[in-house]
Amino acid sequence: MSFAVKCRDVIKSFESEAGLQRVLHGVDLDVPWGEMTMLVGPSGCGKTTLLSIVAGILSFDSGDVEVDGQDIAKMSDALRVAFRRRTLGFIFQQYNLLPALTAAENAAIPLVAGGMELSAAAKAAMPLLDQLGMGEHAAKLPRQLSGGQQQRVAIARALVHEPKLVVCDEPTAALDATGGRTVMEMLRAASVRADRATLVVTHDHRIFDFADRIVRMEDGRIAGIETKALETVP
Amino acid sequence: MGKVALRMLFGDPGKYLGLVFGIAFATLLMAQQAGLFVGILGRTVSQIVDVQEADLWVMDPRVKYSDVTEPMTDTQLYRVRSVEGVAWALPFYRAMSTARSPDGILEQTLLLGVDDATLTGAPRKVLLGNIDDLRQPDAVAIDRAGFGRLWPNVPLDLGREVEINDRRVKVVAITEAGAPFTTAPVVVMRYSQALIVAQPRRSQLSYVIARAAPGHNAEDVAARIARDTGLQGLTRDGFVNKTMTYFLRNTGIPINFGITIALGFIVGAAIVGQTFFLFVVENLRQFGALKAIGVGNLAILRMVLLQAGVAAVTGYSIGIGLAAAFFEFVPRISIELRGLALPAEVAVGVAAAVLLIIAAASFASVRRVLVVDPAIVFRG
Structure with a gap:
């Protein structure tokens, strides 16, 4: 099995009033291609920190992190920014859509960041918005959309530039149960394919059944891994 | 983006x-x-700037800015004319005086006296009448704003009489003069006429306005005037700067x-x-x-x-x-x-x-x- 993400012995500490606090204690993590992997665990266990490190937006103290075969610790800042732009798609808990842009323009942001003109990029994002059932809302501003609709726009934004890895932080936290399942169905349908990996941080147990693999974290360590067949890896 | x-x-x-x-x-x-x-x-310098013909102003060394003059004797005019590099030099009178209209309106006016023969220094922009009519006896030119102060709500016209320092004079021209600092009416007469109208003093010459001869630098000529006559010789820009500096420092x-x-x-x-x-x-x-x-x-x-x-x-x-x-x-x-x-x-x-x-x-x-x-x- 080949992996989109390989983390080995990743250690991360933060400065706090109490001194240096270690939040990741030598984490090993593999995220396979073609699967949706969920990183679960209680608040403060380090899953968002690990996700940020994998996404290349947070540095780490020691260890190795490879994404799509590239060692992100060895990249310069500029290379890492370009790598994120090309290789990663992001879905945030609070959607983080730009309030002044329409749904289509928001979905097109990664293409614009890559140099495409805004209106052309918005047109290019339309098929994906249609696929996510948002075609008729493409011209609406985020404030005119429900939470579930905004998250679908965010999914389109995460996928519009065909990324290799999609990272999602609590994608259903701001949604009700029905809305959350709808969003996960669409995320799974749109994002999971053989040449892409999807890494989801969540503690919403209602969506665990969408995962191909569940990685449990506790106190900055991997506590266990379950595959789709509920096979537990020690 | x-x-x-x-x-x-x-x-x-x-x-x-x-x-x-x-x-x-x-x-x-x-x-x-x-x-x-x-x-x-x-x-503060509009009456200096208005005299475009002169590039040199000569005055008593004690003069600090254009509004307050220290009169000189008329012989100083001839001394200035004798300085090398001076193309011409003419008298220029400046003083505040009181004007009274027939309706009894009193106004403090700025009285300017310009050379009798050439009228050099008189405002160039004439709205009504002819500046050459200043050569008539007791003739004055008054600026548009001053006319409105002495004859409020009256259309501009010529021939009106006004008393300046109790001497009756007649308006022969309406001009557009640069507004003085006090916005007082600007009244222009021939130099000889102005001396008669003005309060008599032992010396009367306020300024000598002059022009550097072709081929001579105005600043050099001004310095030469100061050296040869003991008077204060300034270029027009120099006098403008001196006056502005005075107002900046003292007001x-x-x-x-x-x-x-x-x-x-x-x-x-x-x-x-x-x-x-x-x-x-x-x-x-x-x-x-x-x-x-x-x-x-x-x-x-x-x-x-x-x-x-x-x-x-x-x-x-x-x-x-x-x-x-x-x-x-x-x-x-x-x-x-x-x-x-x-x-x-x-x-x-x-x-x-x-x-x-x-x-x-x-x-x-x-x-x-x-x-x-x-x-x-x-x-x-």
């Missing part, structure tokens, strides 16, 4: 208008006060206007700085998301600078437009405000001040954006 930056800017009309209003207000306040300051300062004008201009700058900077800073800070999360998605710091910097630049240009344009409208229309309402204008130097200076304000606001805001940790987008 430029379009995205502009959409972010215009997408919050309240904040955008607040930002533009702040810049426009600061621009208007600074431009209007600076324009008034320059205009009022210019009035409250620069302090009062300076305070208002500084207030405009400070208030503008505070409004613009705070509004723009808050605008950026409230969008920090969006900028953080853009950074996470892969928009580099340089692109973010360009976005913030574009937003600041557009707001600055819009606000400045509105503010400078309002200031220009003020200087265009207000002098039409009140003749006392004639000649006040918005000099290009003031417009450029205010643009520089606005640029400084917006640059400071951008710098403070951009710093927050550039150091923002993109990981904030993963913290609910």
Whole structure:
């Protein structure tokens, strides 16, 4: 099995009033291609920190992190920014859509960041918005959309530039149960394919059944891994 | 990402208008006060500037500025004429005097006496009549504003009589003279006539106006006059600077206007700085998301600078437009405000001040954006 993400012995500490606090204690993590992997665990266990490190937006103290075969610790800042732009798609808990842009323009942001003109990029994002059932809302501003609709726009934004890895932080936290399942169905349908990996941080147990693999974290360590067949890896 | 930056800017009309209003207000306040300051300062030298024919002014060494003269003997005129490099030299009289209209209206007037033969130094712009008629006995030219003060609500006409220092004179020409600092009516007579009308003193010659001969530098000739005659010889620009400097150092004008201009700058900077800073800070999360998605710091910097630049240009344009409208229309309402204008130097200076304000606001805001940790987008 080949992996989109390989983390080995990743250690991360933060400065706090109490001194240096270690939040990741030598984490090993593999995220396979073609699967949706969920990183679960209680608040403060380090899953968002690990996700940020994998996404290349947070540095780490020691260890190795490879994404799509590239060692992100060895990249310069500029290379890492370009790598994120090309290789990663992001879905945030609070959607983080730009309030002044329409749904289509928001979905097109990664293409614009890559140099495409805004209106052309918005047109290019339309098929994906249609696929996510948002075609008729493409011209609406985020404030005119429900939470579930905004998250679908965010999914389109995460996928519009065909990324290799999609990272999602609590994608259903701001949604009700029905809305959350709808969003996960669409995320799974749109994002999971053989040449892409999807890494989801969540503690919403209602969506665990969408995962191909569940990685449990506790106190900055991997506590266990379950595959789709509920096979537990020690 | 430029379009995205502009959409972010215009997408919050309240904040955008607040930002533009702040810049426009600061621009208007600074431009209007600076324009008034320059205009009022210019009035202190308008009677020097009006005499375009002369490039040299000669006076008693004790004279500090143009309004207060120390009379010289008439023989000084001949001494100046004898200095090498002087093409011509003519007498020029200047004094305040009291005018009384037949209706009993009293006005303090600025009485100017110009050379009898050539009338050099008389205002060039004549609205009514002929300046050559000054050669008639007891003839005066009066400026348009002065006519309105002595004969309110009366259309401009010639032949009216007025008493100056109890001597009756007749208006033969209406001129457009530069407004004096006190906005007093400007009355022009022949030099010999002015000496008769004026209060008698032992010496009467206020100034000698002169011109450097071709091939001679005015500054050199002025220095030579001072050396050879013991008088004070100045070029026109030198006399303008000396007079302005006197007013700047000895009156409250620069302090009062300076305070208002500084207030405009400070208030503008505070409004613009705070509004723009808050605008950026409230969008920090969006900028953080853009950074996470892969928009580099340089692109973010360009976005913030574009937003600041557009707001600055819009606000400045509105503010400078309002200031220009003020200087265009207000002098039409009140003749006392004639000649006040918005000099290009003031417009450029205010643009520089606005640029400084917006640059400071951008710098403070951009710093927050550039150091923002993109990981904030993963913290609910």
